Amino acid sequence: MRKLLVIGIGAGNPDFMTVQAIDALNKADVFFVFDKGEPKGDLVRLRKDVCERFIRDRPYRFVSIEDPVRDPLPHGYKQGVRDWHRERALRLASQIAAEIDEDGCGAFLVWGDPSLYDSTLRLLDILRTDTSLAFDHDVIPGISAVQVLAARHRLVLNTIGGTVAVTTGRELAEHGFPGDADSIVVMLDRGDGLRAALREDVDIYWGAYLGTPNEILLSGRLRDIIDDIEQIRACEKDRHGWIMDTYLLRRTRAG
Numbered sequence: 001m002r003k004l005l006v007i008g009i010g011a012g013n014p015d016f017m018t019v020q021a022i023d024a025l026n027k028a029d030v031f032f033v034f035d036k037g038e039p040k041g042d043l044v045r046l047r048k049d050v051c052e053r054f055i056r057d058r059p060y061r062f063v064s065i066e067d068p069v070r071d072p073l074p075h076g077y078k079q080g081v082r083d084w085h086r087e088r089a090l091r092l093a094s095q096i097a098a099e100i101d102e103d104g105c106g107a108f109l110v111w112g113d114p115s116l117y118d119s120t121l122r123l124l125d126i127l128r129t130d131t132s133l134a135f136d137h138d139v140i141p142g143i144s145a146v147q148v149l150a151a152r153h154r155l156v157l158n159t160i161g162g163t164v165a166v167t168t169g170r171e172l173a174e175h176g177f178p179g180d181a182d183s184i185v186v187m188l189d190r191g192d193g194l195r196a197a198l199r200e201d202v203d204i205y206w207g208a209y210l211g212t213p214n215e216i217l218l219s220g221r222l223r224d225i226i227d228d229i230e231q232i233r234a235c236e237k238d239r240h241g242w243i244m245d246t247y248l249l250r251r252t253r254a255g
């Protein structure tokens with residue numbers, strides 16, 4: 001039976017590869033990547049660098065799949081994402097069938113950890129339920145941007161016995177702070193989450209391009225440093241063509 005490996009490669013630094021991830025790399029004949037076009041081509045290059053560095057004397061190839069365009073909100077955000085996943089899954093199914101022998105092994109190199117804001121496992125669920133493609137799959141965990149953020153700021157994510165919520169900039173902007181959490185990790189923010197967070201008195205621990213040579217860290221009371229963060233975000237996005245940042249918000253009174 002075809003084997004598919006979903007390998008977490010860590011967020012931003014090839015040194016985050018675990019021994020288990022390196023072993024998994026060395027089993028795959030084919031690596032599938034969704035081509036999102038430049039400027040995110042940087043991220044495809046980083047995956048190729050990981051393979052060059054860690055694969056020992058065995059042949060492998062990359063198969064690029066053109067990423068379908070995501071229709072902006074015809075039926076609401078979540079339905080839009082579901083439709084997009086389905087389209088991606090169908091493109092993937094035909095490539096897997098064409099590129100992997102019945103007893104071959106393919107892999108996906110997932111940025112950070114596959115369990116957090118990544119669609120690869122959902123796509124495989126769709127393939128299993130909606131197509132006749134037979135395969136078995138394993139997941140290899142990776143170091144997520146959240147862990148790197150905490151390490152760089154030398155932080156414990158939770159207060160003593162407290163709740164940590166992980167959410168997106170969009171959710172924060174639309175629904176405010178989640179329930180009883182006094183520590184909120186925010187990912188996938190286009191900037192509106194940060195502005196929305198000003199509704200509360202919070203400290204922020206912010207990190208961009210974590211783990212990479214371009215890493216930037218800032219921390220302090222959000223209302224005091226939001227202008228600096230926004231300015232840095234805009235400049236760096238212009239410079240690199242993309243930005244990835246993650247931050248922890250903590251209610252200022254929380255211990």
Ligand SMILES: C[S@@+](CC[C@H](N)C(=O)[O-])C[C@H]1O[C@@H](n2cnc3c(N)ncnc32)[C@H](O)[C@@H]1O
Nearest residue numbers: 011012112113144145187188209210244245246
């Ligand atoms: C599609 S999600 C992928 C998350 C990934 N699976 C993980 O475990 O970190 C992309 C978001 O992750 C965060 N992220 C990923 N890599 C990052 C990095 N090197 N520095 C800062 N944030 C990062 C950002 O919030 C970005 O918008």
